[in-house]
Amino acid sequence: MIIKNFRKLAVSEERKNLLDIIESGLAAIDTKKAISNFVKIEKEKLLVQDHAFSLKNAEKILVVGIGKCSLEAGAALEKILGKRLTGGIVLDVHEGELKKIKAYTGDHPLMSPRNIDATKKIIGLLSGLTEKDLVIFVISGGGSALLCQPHNFTCIEESSVVDALIHAGANIQEMNTVRKHLSLARGGFLAKYAYPAWVVSLIFSDVIGNNLEFIASGPTVKDTTTIDEARAVMKKYNIHKKCGFSSANLIETPKDSKYFEKVKNILLVSNRTALEAMSGKAAELGYVSKIVSDNLSGEARDVAKEIVESLSKEDAKTALLYAGETTVKILGGGKGGRNQEMALSALKFIKDNQIMSSVASDGRDNTDHAGAICDIISREKSKKKNLDIEKYLKDNNSYEFFKKTGDFINTGDTGSNVADIVIAINN
Numbered sequence: 117m118i119i120k121n122f123r124k125l126a127v128s129e130e131r132k133n134l135l136d137i138i139e140s141g142l143a144a145i146d147t148k149k150a151i152s153n154f155v156k157i158e159k160e161k162l163l164v165q166d167h168a169f170s171l172k173n174a175e176k177i178l179v180v181g182i183g184k185c186s187l188e189a190g191a192a193l194e195k196i197l198g199k200r201l202t203g204g205i206v207l208d209v210h211e212g213e214l215k216k217i218k219a220y221t222g223d224h225p226l227m228s229p230r231n232i233d234a235t236k237k238i239i240g241l242l243s244g245l246t247e248k249d250l251v252i253f254v255i256s257g258g259g260s261a262l263l264c265q266p267h268n269f270t271c272i273e274e275s276s277v278v279d280a281l282i283h284a285g286a287n288i289q290e291m292n293t294v295r296k297h298l299s300l301a302r303g304g305f306l307a308k309y310a311y312p313a314w315v316v317s318l319i320f321s322d323v324i325g326n327n328l329e330f331i332a333s334g335p336t337v338k339d340t341t342t343i344d345e346a347r348a349v350m351k352k353y354n355i356h357k358k359c360g361f362s363s364a365n366l367i368e369t370p371k372d373s374k375y376f377e378k379v380k381n382i383l384l385v386s387n388r389t390a391l392e393a394m395s396g397k398a399a400e401l402g403y404v405s406k407i408v409s410d411n412l413s414g415e416a417r418d419v420a421k422e423i424v425e426s427l428s429k430e431d432a433k434t435a436l437l438y439a440g441e442t443t444v445k446i447l448g449g450g451k452g453g454r455n456q457e458m459a460l461s462a463l464k465f466i467k468d469n470q471i472m473s474s475v476a477s478d479g480r481d482n483t484d485h486a487g488a489i490c491d492i493i494s495r496e497k498s499k500k501k502n503l504d505i506e507k508y509l510k511d512n513n514s515y516e517f518f519k520k521t522g523d524f525i526n527t528g529d530t531g532s533n534v535a536d537i538v539i540a541i542n543n
Contacts, residue, residue, distance in 0.1 A: 118142045121526045125489060130471050130543045134489065137397045137435065137539055138475055138525075144393030145477060145532045147185040147256075147320070150385045151192035155318070157200070162252075162316065164382055169250070169316055171200060176249040176313075179204035179217055180238055180306070182263055183256030183332050184224075184478050185320045188531040190217045193252065205241055206254070207234045207262045210529055222262040226278060227271040231264035235301050239265070242306065245313035247378075253306065253315065257322030257478065257533035259332025260292055263301040269365050274298050276359040277350070284353040285445040287413065288323055292333045294355075296369055297346040302333035303369030307379050310336075315379040321386040322477075322535040324411035324440040328381050338376045339369035386410070387439030387534040390477065394437050394539065403435040403541065412440025412538065416454045417509065420461035420472075427470055427540045438538040450513025453482030455536055456524070460514040462540075463490040463498070464505055472540040479527040486527045487536075488518040497521040 119125070119139055126132040143149075156163040160172045171177065177200050181190050187208040194201060194215055204217040209224045220234035242251065261278070264271050277298065281291050296303030307315055317336040319328060329337040347363040355361060391407050398405035408426070412419065419442050427436055442454045452460075455474040462472045475487035488494075498505065498521055508517040518524040 118527050118530065119525060120528060125523070125525070128493065130491065130541065131489065131493070133401050134471050134473055134539060134541055136401065137394050138473060138537065140397035141390035141394040141537050142477065142527065142530060142532070145385055145390050145534050147188035147531050148192045151189050151196070151318070154384055155193070155196055157196060164316060164318065167380060167382060169314070171250070173248055174250045176202040176245065178202055178241065178249070178251045179206070179254070180241065180251055181206035181208070181254035182335065183254070183259035183320070184209055184533040185256035185531060186254045187212045187219055189254040189318065190214050190219065205238050207238065209258055209262070210531065224258045224261040225282065226275040227261055227264040229271060231262050232271055235263050235265045238306070239301065239309050242309035245310055247312045249313040251310045251313050251315050253317040253336050255317050255332045255335060256320035257332065257535070259335065260295045260302060263299055263333070263335055265300040266298060267300055267367050273359070273361055277355055277361050280355055280358045281353055283446045285415070285443045286349065286353055287443060288441060289330055290349045292330045293341045294346045294349050295333045296339055296341060297343055297366040300367060302335050303339035304334060304337055304375065305370060306335035308370040308375040311375045312378065317379065317381045318384045319381060320384060320533060322533045324413055324535065326383055326386050328383065336379055337381055338373065343368055385534060387537065390534055390537050391437050391439050394537065398435040398437070403433050404431070405435045405437065407437045410439045412438045412442065414442055416442040416444050416458040417461040420458040421465055423472065423538065423540050424462050424465040424470070427542055428467065430542050432469070432542050434542045436540045439535065441535040444512065446512055448511030448513060450508065450511040451483060451516060452512055452514035455481040455487035456485060456514035456518055457509070457512065458538070459488035459490045460505060460509055460517055463495055466490055466495070468492045469543050470541065471543065473525065474536060474538045475525055476536055477530065478533040479530040483515045484526070485515060485518065485524040487525045488514070489523045489525065494521050494523040497523070
């Protein structure tokens with residue numbers, strides 16, 4: 117089981133069904149499984165989905181992975197490439213060791229000196245390659261923070277900017293527009309360093325809409341944003357006043373098309389992968405399954421209310437499925453993430469015959485919990501413990517609320533990342 121406290125949570129048939137559906141979604145996006153399913157070697161060719169790349173004259177084959185999927189993907193690629201693999205580097209938030217690929221651990225969501233050191237090693241590895249070399253990149257969520265290479269400022273200054281944007285509720289496109297212009301490793305820079313080698317990027321999307329240039333801030337994708345757009349985001353959220361960071365320090369990203377002519381960026385896994393698996397499982401369990409959205413966004417509290425209102429218009433035995441990434445305006449001093457906050461907000465509106473859950477696919481909803489369940493059982497627990505929902509919401513303290521009711525979902529680090537998945541069921 118991916119959900120470690122599955123049995124403890126599954127105290128009713130309705131809960132068991134909901135957890136089974138979530139479990140199927142998380143299993144479908146398993147990183148090693150995805151690499152094994154979509155990446156093959158046949159007759160001196162690297163096959164990725166319906167793409168083929170010749171390995172016949174390749175002098176070096178390197179793997180470079182960035183993000184929360186990179187360690188698991190690196191292990192799978194070592195197995196597939198075997199003796200053909202020259203070496204490589206993966207930079208992940210998880211600790212681990214690989215055989216031929218060097219594994220480094222970095223910090224997330226804020227930058228650190230070890231992120232800078234590992235990024236320098238990646239840049240060094242890519243420098244000096246030739247047109248006979250091939251670099252297989254693995255790009256996944258978390259890569260923006262990990263690929264830290266500031267110019268004329270420190271990672272502490274960059275962290276203050278990112279932290280201010282998070283607290284202000286900036287969406288991922290706004291966040292990564294700024295991040296691309298804060299690092300000499302994002303926004304196409306890795307493609308520039310790898311030039312003139314051939315590049316194949318295997319991309320695991322955690323960004324709604326799957327716009328490749330915003331996933332991990334697009335290190336191998338030609339950037340269409342500008343410094344002026346990054347300045348506009350910083351001005352919108354008053355970053356200069358909050359952090360004292362001057363937009364004069366922003367970095368322009370590579371715009372020369374030659375760096376991207378030999379780059380193939382391939383979307384390997386997205387939240388749609390999880391949603392389709394969940395839909396199939398829901399149908400198997402006797403529900404009418406509806407994938408409502410794969411680009412869910414908005415303030416978590418408001419989205420929760422909207423989902424429950426939509427669910428209330430559906431017939432019995434209906435499962436509504438969503439995926440995406442909401443935001444939270446941090447006004448209190450509590451602990452939690454957008455998934456737990458969404459579940460806590462939904463608890464105010466959920467009806468006796470309904471159940472809802474929101475889960476971070478990487479297993480960490482800004483805490484060691486992945487998300488939470490809300491239903492009549494959790495409501496009754498909160499009443500018995502005299503827990504004031506509004507008070508916990510006001511303090512952004514959803515983590516402590518669900519810790520007290522025991523209705524949190526615990527998966528540990530999944531090694532996968534396609535943002536968040538949400539399910540709401542009428543029983």
